[in-house]
Amino acid sequence: MDWMKKISTDKMLLGVVSLIVVGMSFIYLGKGKIGTEEITPTKSAITSVESPNTKIGVLEKELESKLQTNILMMEGVGKVQVSVNFLTGLKNEYVRNNNVTKRTNKETDKTGGTRETTEVTENNQVVMPSGSAQPVIAIEDRPEIGGVLVIAEGARDPKVREGIHTAVQTLLSIPSSRITVVPMGGA
Template identity: 85%
Template sequence: MDWMKKISTDRMLVGLVSLIAVGMSFIYLGKGPADPEQSVQTKSALTAPANPSTKIGVLEKELESKLQTNILMMEGVGRVQVSVNFLTGLKNEYVRNNNVTKRTNKETDKVGGTRETTEITENNQVVMPSGSSQPVIAMEDRPEIGGVLVIAEGARDPKVREGIHTAVQTLLNIPSARITVVPMGGTS
């Protein structure tokens, strides 16, 4: 009978820990970022599928096209297909209107004692042009490249494959491990 109490106590403990973990995850997931601009960026990064109708999709297609054009000009490459994947979304820094107001009050009571209080008010608002719902962007960073896949007819030749790999690494300034070059299959 003692072992049954131990099993039921262990089950209750596991259930309680599981319930706490689920509750904590709801609390954590329910909280949004403190910075509203960060919230907008996170949502756009999460909901931006890699298709040409989004800014990220357009950037990916432009980069793929640029790489493909350059690789096609290399000797021995043949037909080429390039795919680019971004790790992050666009990063925007917005223009802000920073105002600091400082007000000091001196009060003297009937007995002759004085009291001085200082009130500081800071205002750090994002600048919105009149009639627009979009804030003014001070800087826009391109997303970080997660990986590049190059499929080329000439990649069976190790010299061509290495040349493509080096060209992509040089053009994008990314680590070698994020680039894969493979031979094109199928019929010519």
């Protein structure tokens, strides 16, 4: 009878993990907009495919690697796999050459009336270094983290799971609701 409870618990846990993976897939697939200065990642939560060699893909991989390295050093964690999803893309603010020219004309007609006109010309060009096709970047904002999934062998222990959750929340300064820690399954 005790083994039936274990099988039932394992099946329920597998179901919960499956729902999380499917939910994360919908989140990933729903974020496919590409703007003029924003890149949004498109990666599947089900397969472990290498991210393309884009800036956003490289940032995701670096962050996943750093988190994994830190989590692996924690006691009782065991094997770990980390997935990070960005909610927004990289945001760049470019250096601009702002020139404003103001010209005022005063005209007097034959009857003694005067008319004054002001012409303002604004030139707001992005600064391009000589011989380069890339503009000069003034500020580069990191993308906002949409969610983190941590799969760890030791996550069956509530203390280890809570420790991982707290560590990720502290390292990334993101709300608790954006972090999921689940035990690693399989044989």
